[in-house]
Amino acid sequence: MVIGARLKTLREAKNLSQDDIEKRAGLLRCYVSRVENGHIVPSLETLEKFARALELPLYHLRFDGDKPPPAPPKSIKNSTEDSLESSRSGALLMRKLLPLLAKMDQEDRNLNLILFLAGRVSKQGGMKAGRKLASSAAA
Secondary structure: OOHHHHHHHHHHHOOOOHHHHHHHHOOOHHHHHHHHOOOOOOOHHHHHHHHHHHOOOHHHHOOOOOOOOOOOOOOOOOOOOOOHHHOHHHHHHHHHHHHHHHHOOHHHHHHHHHHHHHHHHHHHOOHHHHHHHHHHHHO
């Protein structure tokens, strides 16, 4: 479900108007309308304001159920020194890329992996580095 539609559903379930959300969250009514209609994607801070205004935990905005969703399994990293996620900007990039990659079909993901590996090989210089990257990516 799109976040705007989910916010609207939760607001209407609590019999609140957009004006009520405006007063409770400190957001303009026109902004609330634009979010609910999918014209704007709210930031995490704004979602926290919506959650407070709706008197719900933040996870309820993305998860439909009584219990919180299970935590994702923690990945085991061999080397975090050279990983993209080790830097703040890299971690931010990965948070943006993961939902987009999840929407792609397998063929497109494979193509992106090939393009990524080709870029890394050209930077690291040579086919040996490419084979090493390909074997680590396949694992």
